[in-house]
Amino acid sequence: MRTVGENDDPLDDATGDAGGDDGYRERYRQLVQEFDAAETDWQRDRAAGMRLLANMVLKLSATQPELSGLLKSFGDALQAGRFEAETETLSSLIDDLLAEVAPGPDLDSLGSAIGRLEALLDVMPSDPDALTDSAGIGRVLAKLEAALGERLQMLQRDLRVLANTLYEVPGWPDALAAERDRQRNQFAGRQLVDVDALADLIERGFSSIDQERGEICRFLGDLVGRLDVLEKTFSERDSRRRDLLIQAGEVNRHIETSVKDLLSESQVATDIDSLRTAIDRRLHSLTDDLLTLRGLGEDAISQSDQAAQELLGRLRSLEAERDQLSRSLAQTHREARIDMLTALPNRRALDERLEEEEARAGRQGEVFSVALVDIDHFKQINDRFGHTSGDRALQIIAKLLRTKLRRADVLGRWGGEEFLILFPATVLESAREIAERVRLGLSNAPTHFKGEQVRLTASFGLAAWDGQSDTIPALVERADKSLYEAKQAGRDTLRG
Numbered sequence: 001m002r003t004v005g006e007n008d009d010p011l012d013d014a015t016g017d018a019g020g021d022d023g024y025r026e027r028y029r030q031l032v033q034e035f036d037a038a039e040t041d042w043q044r045d046r047a048a049g050m051r052l053l054a055n056m057v058l059k060l061s062a063t064q065p066e067l068s069g070l071l072k073s074f075g076d077a078l079q080a081g082r083f084e085a086e087t088e089t090l091s092s093l094i095d096d097l098l099a100e101v102a103p104g105p106d107l108d109s110l111g112s113a114i115g116r117l118e119a120l121l122d123v124m125p126s127d128p129d130a131l132t133d134s135a136g137i138g139r140v141l142a143k144l145e146a147a148l149g150e151r152l153q154m155l156q157r158d159l160r161v162l163a164n165t166l167y168e169v170p171g172w173p174d175a176l177a178a179e180r181d182r183q184r185n186q187f188a189g190r191q192l193v194d195v196d197a198l199a200d201l202i203e204r205g206f207s208s209i210d211q212e213r214g215e216i217c218r219f220l221g222d223l224v225g226r227l228d229v230l231e232k233t234f235s236e237r238d239s240r241r242r243d244l245l246i247q248a249g250e251v252n253r254h255i256e257t258s259v260k261d262l263l264s265e266s267q268v269a270t271d272i273d274s275l276r277t278a279i280d281r282r283l284h285s286l287t288d289d290l291l292t293l294r295g296l297g298e299d300a301i302s303q304s305d306q307a308a309q310e311l312l313g314r315l316r317s318l319e320a321e322r323d324q325l326s327r328s329l330a331q332t333h334r335e336a337r338i339d340m341l342t343a344l345p346n347r348r349a350l351d352e353r354l355e356e357e358e359a360r361a362g363r364q365g366e367v368f369s370v371a372l373v374d375i376d377h378f379k380q381i382n383d384r385f386g387h388t389s390g391d392r393a394l395q396i397i398a399k400l401l402r403t404k405l406r407r408a409d410v411l412g413r414w415g416g417e418e419f420l421i422l423f424p425a426t427v428l429e430s431a432r433e434i435a436e437r438v439r440l441g442l443s444n445a446p447t448h449f450k451g452e453q454v455r456l457t458a459s460f461g462l463a464a465w466d467g468q469s470d471t472i473p474a475l476v477e478r479a480d481k482s483l484y485e486a487k488q489a490g491r492d493t494l495r496g
């Protein structure tokens with residue numbers, strides 16, 4: 001392991017070992033971005049869910065007459081056909097269907113209609129081409145099937161998005177679950193709500209959304225319960241959905257283990273290099289797992305609201321684990337005496353290095369100098385371009401200062417927008433020359449933020465160690481005083 005003092009360029013070192021752009025930092029950033037994007041999508045879905053409520057009423061109303069019309073024309077077509085053997089069975093089936101739909105189809109009766117339609121298909125001749133006079137019936141049947149399938153699928157999808165979306169509202173999931181159970185019991189007693197009553201309920205729920213959350217919960221419970229009935233009709237034989245859940249469960253467990261291992265490895269890591277290796281190894285597999293989960297999740301969302309809930313739950317708990325990981329990383333970095341943002345030695349490391357230099361200079365009867373560097377008008381960078389750009393400016397300046405200094409000079413982040421340079425075994429005059437070179441280098445290197453050219457400058461306050469009777473706090477205080485004078489003199493200059 002290398003110590004801070006031996007480190008030529010800590011920023012390069014921090015990414016170099018882990019492989020440049022492929023380093024753990026980059027992958028970690030991507031992971032964070034993915035989570036943020038998921039969060040944004042989710043917010044958007046919530047708004048979409050509210051819009052869907054309104055659309056659903058319209059769709060239900062539109063389905064009813066169209067369905068009746070289609071069933072009637074199907075019946076007519078049958079009458080015109082010559083399927084003597086099947087006519088009786090078919091006619092009674094169609095009568096049943098029409099009777100069921102006539103009073104105003106709701107989701108429950110549509111679900112049952114689909115079941116009957118399947119029975120109808122079963123009794124139809126298996127080879128339509130062999131029957132020249134079946135063309136009309138075939139067309140009507142196909143149209144009916146397509147219209148029903150499409151409408152119900154749309155309805156199902158909308159309901160799922162809606163249910164998922166509103167699960168997000170605090171306190172609703174429990175109310176919803178209770179309501180869903182209640183509705184399930186009602187279904188057992190075949191207690192149906194017609195489409196007008198349903199629409200009424202939705203509208204009432206809308207108009208008093210804040211005061212009447214309970215009402216909306218009941219309404220949603222009703223819809224979700226009905227959705228279950230429909231879903232059963234459609235996908236009882238859909239084993240793919242079950243497979244997806246099993247696969248997702250396996251990936252989840254793998255992720256859980258990886259994160260736990262990583263956390264415990266980061267706790268016991270004794271140096272930054274071994275920690276970095278551990279993170280590197282785990283983040284590879286975590287990122288892959290997450291992508292797999294995403295892929296599975298996308299499929300699962302389209303198939304099951306339950307799967308979507310589970311995926312979301314996983315993403316949330318992963319997010320919590322990510323935060324814990326990031327806290328643990330921050331802690332390790334602090335302990336490693338490296339500043340997280342600039343990857344320079346931090347205040348703690350600088351304090352130690354100053355003490356070492358003081359002891360060395362005292363022993364050998366030498367001197368040394370320090371400079372406090374404060375970025376000019378830095379608040380304006382934050383105010384104009386945002387805090388993230390401010391952070392980037394600090395990173396740019398850190399790197400620039402580092403490249404202008406000698407190998408032996410120690411540069412660290414003293415705090416906020418302030419840096420400290422230690423010039424070991426250097427008299428004030430030489431330190432001043434180097435500092436002036438650094439100041440000019442910074443001042444002549446324009447930077448761009450959000451497409452705008454910005455000139456970053458800094459003020460420098462210098463002081464030299466005054467021999468045995470001097471102390472580090474007194475030395476830094478003198479440098480700070482010089483810095484104040486440099487600021488007073490108009491900034492982008494040095495004093496001391």
Ligand SMILES: Nc1nc2c(ncn2[C@@H]2O[C@H](COP(=O)(O)OP(=O)(O)OP(=O)(O)O)[C@@H](O)[C@H]2O)c(=O)[nH]1
Pocket residue numbers: 341374375376377378379380382386387388389390391394415416417487491
């Ligand atoms: N983005 C970002 N801003 C920081 C960080 N640390 C400190 N700052 C900001 O740096 C700014 C320092 O502002 P001031 O002390 O008013 O000084 P200034 O605007 O640089 O002006 P002068 O020093 O007088 O030239 C404050 O707005 C802090 O919020 C950081 O880590 N990141």
